[in-house]
Amino acid sequence: MKILVLGLDCAAPELLLGYEDLPHIRRLMDVGCYGRLESVIPPITVPAWMCLATSQDPGSLGVYGFRNRTDHSYSGLGIASSRSITEPAIWDHLAREGKRSIIVGVPPGYPPRRINGLAVSCFLTPDTDKNVFTHPPELSEEIRRLVGHYPVDVQGFRTEDKAWLRDAIFAMSRTQFQVVRHLLQTREWDYFHFVDIGLDRVHHGFWKYHDPQHVLHEPGSPFAETVHDYYRHLDEEIGRVLELLADDTIVLLVSDHGAQRLDGGFCVNEWLVREGLLVLKCYPKAVTPFAQLDVDWAKTRVWSEGGYYARVFFNVKGREPQGTIDPAEYARFRDEIQAKFEATTDRDGKPMGTLVFKPEEVYHRVKNVAPDLIVHFGGLYWRSIGGVGYPTIHVLENDTGPDDCNHAQFGAFILAASQSPLHGEVTGAHLLDIAPTLMDLAGYEVPETMQGRSLAAGARGASPDDAGYDPDDETIIRDRLSGLGYIG
Numbered sequence: 001m002k003i004l005v006l007g008l009d010c011a012a013p014e015l016l017l018g019y020e021d022l023p024h025i026r027r028l029m030d031v032g033c034y035g036r037l038e039s040v041i042p043p044i045t046v047p048a049w050m051c052l053a054t055s056q057d058p059g060s061l062g063v064y065g066f067r068n069r070t071d072h073s074y075s076g077l078g079i080a081s082s083r084s085i086t087e088p089a090i091w092d093h094l095a096r097e098g099k100r101s102i103i104v105g106v107p108p109g110y111p112p113r114r115i116n117g118l119a120v121s122c123f124l125t126p127d128t129d130k131n132v133f134t135h136p137p138e139l140s141e142e143i144r145r146l147v148g149h150y151p152v153d154v155q156g157f158r159t160e161d162k163a164w165l166r167d168a169i170f171a172m173s174r175t176q177f178q179v180v181r182h183l184l185q186t187r188e189w190d191y192f193h194f195v196d197i198g199l200d201r202v203h204h205g206f207w208k209y210h211d212p213q214h215v216l217h218e219p220g221s222p223f224a225e226t227v228h229d230y231y232r233h234l235d236e237e238i239g240r241v242l243e244l245l246a247d248d249t250i251v252l253l254v255s256d257h258g259a260q261r262l263d264g265g266f267c268v269n270e271w272l273v274r275e276g277l278l279v280l281k282c283y284p285k286a287v288t289p290f291a292q293l294d295v296d297w298a299k300t301r302v303w304s305e306g307g308y309y310a311r312v313f314f315n316v317k318g319r320e321p322q323g324t325i326d327p328a329e330y331a332r333f334r335d336e337i338q339a340k341f342e343a344t345t346d347r348d349g350k351p352m353g354t355l356v357f358k359p360e361e362v363y364h365r366v367k368n369v370a371p372d373l374i375v376h377f378g379g380l381y382w383r384s385i386g387g388v389g390y391p392t393i394h395v396l397e398n399d400t401g402p403d404d405c406n407h408a409q410f411g412a413f414i415l416a417a418s419q420s421p422l423h424g425e426v427t428g429a430h431l432l433d434i435a436p437t438l439m440d441l442a443g444y445e446v447p448e449t450m451q452g453r454s455l456a457a458g459a460r461g462a463s464p465d466d467a468g469y470d471p472d473d474e475t476i477i478r479d480r481l482s483g484l485g486y487i488g
Ligand SMILES: [Zn+2]
Pocket: 009, 010, 044, 045, 046, 200, 256, 257
């Protein structure tokens, strides 16, 4: 039985499941099931798509974001690539049964994965005109012959030229869907997985026009409908794809996380300097990225990476080159810093609702070099600004160009499968449940190593924990998230 996954990067449940003028998407909801989908911590594109495909949490993949510490030095940050993921994905499990897969744009997908089938790399591809961006390599030329230049992203999407940006994103998505249809029609496949990154770019570029609650909302903007228009565009493209499928194909629309307005940035390293936890040999005269600061490591105890969320690192004796924190003090110190982060306030001195996670409490395993703490400022309504030299801790402007939204903990899914026992709204689904659910519905045995559970097994009355979390761990994690406001 064939499985088709159409990944809608950043699709927000209230929009994907809420807009009523999306006839093809509504039809899939009517015949199948749908719901909010809790993402991993952090809810970030890399590693979230591969968490979905492997049913492994970020700690078990050892990938905590786009950039990860490669060792315990002060400079070793590496960018995740397809090679960073070593756990088998659903297409690897299916390959053992002789099944063929086609994956298009699943991040991190560069260099292209050598799978049993075809792979087209993702937005991390440097240059599709020059690089081989497919497996097998000759597919790159076939795609160039079909569409000319194959765009994997909109270069410079953090721009104020919104009309150009809108047109470029729509054009990219149309080209990618053209390739998807071409491969659907010309190749044999058992599992097909495409990720449309354009939706994520539309949210980041146009959310302030869409959301009246956004601090920079511009009523009556010509871009007020751009976000909604993009969902209509996706609906049309999905309709054209559905026409090409056999009736019994399992169809999944799914996002890796949701979207929510961004209220501003919290200058985490600036704050750590003021708290005396990060010590600089000289304070910069202008705003300076963290990597260019003159840090006095012999006196520094804590530093952080910026981005949508903060990865907070401790300077531990015997672990970092100039460690200052005694390992015997580590646990107590970490609790203290966690409490400090949780007590951070907004511009008006009110608690921000900052969420702080210890890796070993939210992951089954903690591989490679994990952050000591993972921090979602204001429940991700604030991003983490890594530079120093700001006059204030809170800033409205982003450090990397205009950006209107952050990722939300809950994405969405719509699953239509003729033999599925699941109908209507499904609650409590987690990103890690997706791969086991697909394998179960298609009649494969779910690998025991997968950390999620088949949603269908639950609906058939089997124990939902058969293939999933240790029940005690799940209770602890869910209670914790519930208390923090992640679970309504
Ligand atoms: Zn994403």
